[in-house]
Structures are given as C-alpha cells and as structure tokens.
Amino acid sequence: MITPYYDHAGITIYHGDCRDILPHVTADVVVTDPPYNAGLDYGAGTNDKREWGEYVTWLANIIDGCEAVVTGPVFVFLSVNGLLSLSAYKRPRHVCVWDKPMCFSPRLGGSPFLPHWEPCAVYGRVCGEGGRVPGYHLPDVWHHNTATRNGHPCPKPDSLLLQLLGAVPGDVLDPFMGSGTTLVAAKQLGRKAIGIEIEERYCEIAVKRLAQEVLDFRPAEQQPIQSSLI
C-alpha cells in the first residue's frame, strides 16, 4: 500500500518514481508527457540527457507498465527524435500531432527546422478493441498554443488536455505528471485521475493548481443562474 501525496475528490497524486508506483494503480486511459531527453533540468531525480538507446529502453518499459494497468489507450507526447527512436523499438498504434503555431522553441541539435509541432504516440487499446473504454472520436491534429510557465520548465496547455480528455472517456493516469495539467483538466471535466511525479516541488505546484476554482466552460445559457441576478 503506497501513501498518496494528495487524495481529494477523485484526484490522487503519488510522489515517487513511476516505475515503483505503476504496478499499484489502475485506470482506463493514460495521457502523459515524459521527459524528452532534450537536456532539460527537472531536478536531481531525472537524467534528461541519456544515450538514445538507454532512453527508449527506459521509456518503452514504462509504456509497457502503463499498458498493463489500463483498459484503454496510452497517449505519450514525445519529441520528433524521441518518436523516431522509440518507434523502431516499440511501434505505436497511431501518431497524433500537437500543432503549436506560436511556439518559439530553439532548434534542437543543430537542426535547420524550427519545431512547431510535437508528436503524440498512441499505444494500448484503441477504440473498439474491448476493455472498459467505449468508442470515441477525435481528430489526430490538435491546435493549441504553448502554455505559459507555471514554475515547471515545460507545462502543457490546459486546453490541449481538455480537448484530449474531453474526447476519450474513463479514469485517467499520468505517470509523468509535472505541474499536474492532466489532473487539472480531469478535475474540470469531473473525472477521476491519478498523477505520479518524482520531484516534490512539482507535486506542490499541482496541488495549488487543483485547489483553484473549476472554470465553467458550458455555454452561458447552460450555466446555473447566479441567485444575485434573479
């Protein structure tokens, strides 16, 4: 039995290495954003500059671990280099694209190309293959600008996770939770979610974000009438 760092209203956070925690959790869908092996400094718990073979072996084992504990799909955001390296080792069922038009990230490794998109590899059971996740439909290109920094070096935009989780039903798991964007989106959609993060300071950021008010994205005519206006 592992003690959660945070557990409230269907949202649970575990502070630790996801390799240790994954065998103790279950969910329906994984949406995750592992370290990109791009030399980012997340903290002492993460080496983000490994030899590519070592990186893909590590990541493929964790994706296997996710597939073993979820009933549905496993969405994994990657760099283009990460996708190319990982695909040769563990071929995805599909690849979606996060198009980020206003991204000004630097060119990586002497590349002539400015990165304006990120792949999201899909593993696990996709729609229509049984399991507990019923059918869903979503486009495979997602247009969202990058998020502003929130104390984490590379948070995903809330709107991206809201689109993805809004389309794919079920309880959610993010084994590389970072500042908790997946959990914040799950909370806004009224879904159960589990996040795992190795750095405690990002767990703290996630807890603060989860404590904030849930925004109501329903059209005005579907929102409850404020009693002061009646």
Ligand SMILES: C[S@@+](CC[C@H](N)C(=O)[O-])C[C@H]1O[C@@H](n2cnc3c(N)ncnc32)[C@H](O)[C@@H]1O
């Ligand atoms: C790309 S970031 C995720 C950012 C997140 N999507 C967000 O919106 O804030 C990857 C995260 O994985 C964490 N991490 C690295 N190795 C880990 C491991 N073995 N287990 C759990 N978390 C890990 C890093 O500390 C980092 O915060």
